[in-house]
Amino acid sequence: MHKELKPLWDKIFCFNWKFGLFLLLIICVPRFVLVLHANTSANYQYIGIIMVLSALAPFLFLSKFGRYQIGLKKPTNTLWLLMAFMAGLLFSILLWWLGQTLFGNSYHNWYVYIGQSYNIPAGINASDKAILFAVMAVTGMLFSPIGEELFFRGIVHASFAPSTGEEKASVIDSTAFALTHVAHFGLVYTNQQWQFLLLPTLIWVVSMFLVSRLFYVCKKNSGSILGAMVCHAAFNLGMIYCIFYGADF
Template sequence: MSMAPRPGLLQLAGREAPALYVIGLSFAVVGSAALVAGIAGAGVGLAILGLFFVGIGGIALSGASALQRRVDTPEAGWRGPGPLAIFWTAITWALLAQILIAALLSAVGAAAALTTPLGTLALATVSNLATVLIIGLVVVGSGAVRWRDLLVATPAASPSTLPPPDRRGGLAGDLFWGVALALPILSAAGIFATLVMNGTGLSAPAVLPPTFSAVDLAANALTAGLIAPIGEELLYRGVIAQAWARQSSARRAILFSAIVFAFAHTLTVGGTSVGDAAGVAAVAFVVRLPLGIALGWLWMRRRSLLAAIALHSAYNLAIVAIVALS
């Protein structure tokens, strides 16, 4: 059965929800302009307002995308919002959640806490909570999938167009695979990162603040071993990898989700100059690709979010332990 081609970016004819699309595109364009102007010197307030407008636009565009795909896409395909629309919407609201926490702490004179392990834990918690809420709104709320489809190999998450999942051992097998692969992947990623950093003379930025007490260490362990893996795996493997797998192929899903995962870790990288920031961001990107590919491969093989979370968690906790011991 042939399907009508999807409307172009600025084409309204043939859209299922043209008004919602126009609203979303308008908010996204106006918000982007305000965000750029704010960053360029017009003021932090304008930048935050622009980011808020971009977030509203992302929700509307995701809804319009989901409605369009329900008509254009067969049952076995991905009938939710486009993967990149989900990514940018989730990232925008995660940043807004962090800005809100930063504003609250600044209002009570505790802005310095933002650079501590407990502050990092608070920021990670609210940003990942915002990610989960956006997924619930634009993905689950659109009727594309159920929460169960994002977590484990249901028929919706494992259509016949994809390789059948290896579910031997069930949930215990998921945990075993995740933990068993952590150290080999960490070793390979470490060698790769060393080669990249020695070749460029640049270092990947530290993700977690230094620890000075047992409380600090516990906060970093909770951030890296629980909060970040759950939120990130739900977004990058549960939603984005699944979306690309069901609309394209397993290999592209693994590669594209890894690229988006690595790219997301460059968005808050800074430097003493534009060139320096770009170089550090490039290093931060390439050193995370091996983990992203491994996580995508494991999700595709087991078709279980628990397996990806276990690998991500064990990988991060090993890094926390190594840094603490050193």
């Protein structure tokens, strides 16, 4: 009988919702704290470590069969990879439009607040700005889409699915993803103090939940977790483009 967990871990854990909850606690809680710290210190190196650990989790805990079960396989519908890219890009642009419409260029706007961490110099020339954009875009399209999708839509989703079903498991992993992102925007650090922005945070959390569900749809319809990664990468590309060039729209 094939088992999802490697023999070592199979002696300690059952591959079920308790294991999924364990993963959420050991990854998401430290990540939440580290992101909040990074917002005050502008030191984001530890966030990169968390992303790496998230990406490594399926390879650390799961057998070859388990990795296949979470979607680490060739897509069965490659057309959905293109659709995933377009959907992620469109969602990010719509979220930029919503933020601009409701909150303009204030720090109540999620993209404006997140963009502060990019440290775009005032008065930067077009060439240097394009280079900085390219660096941030490539980084944003690789690290978090791979790490977060292997973790949330991958090992966490698959551990909840046997007891809850696929759709409820998606609701759970999407909720965890959305709440984790409150550290990125919601609890904001401005003028040397913390603020909780109730309405912007609610909109941001709902948006992160919905885009997570979109990632799941792309995974499901492409037949591979690559579909979720492509959609996530496109979302990040659109977000970073709007942060750099949204004022030109």
